[in-house]
Amino acid sequence: MEKKSMEQTIIQECPMCKKVHTMDVPLDSLLAYELGGLVQECFPDYNPAEREFINTGYCIECQKKIFQTNYKSDRIQEVKEVQA
Numbered sequence: 001m002e003k004k005s006m007e008q009t010i011i012q013e014c015p016m017c018k019k020v021h022t023m024d025v026p027l028d029s030l031l032a033y034e035l036g037g038l039v040q041e042c043f044p045d046y047n048p049a050e051r052e053f054i055n056t057g058y059c060i061e062c063q064k065k066i067f068q069t070n071y072k073s074d075r076i077q078e079v080k081e082v083q084a
């Protein structure tokens, strides 16, 4: 069977700073996670900050404050708020 590389965009509002961030993830990984898979098994290539984002929505900046970590992510993108 041919493996498809479809992607799905996760959209999360950070519980702390309320900024909205997105991250594109492989659809099959996301489905496995939503079906109850462990985040570290469904996203083995992702760093701990990206996994935390998937789990809780905390953005990189807030994770630095909360967990005293210093991860970077090219995958997590901040959504600039559009002023109405």
Ligand SMILES: [Zn+2]
Pocket (backbone or CB within 6 Å): 014, 015, 016, 017, 018, 019, 058, 059, 060, 061, 062, 063
């Ligand atoms: Zn935040």
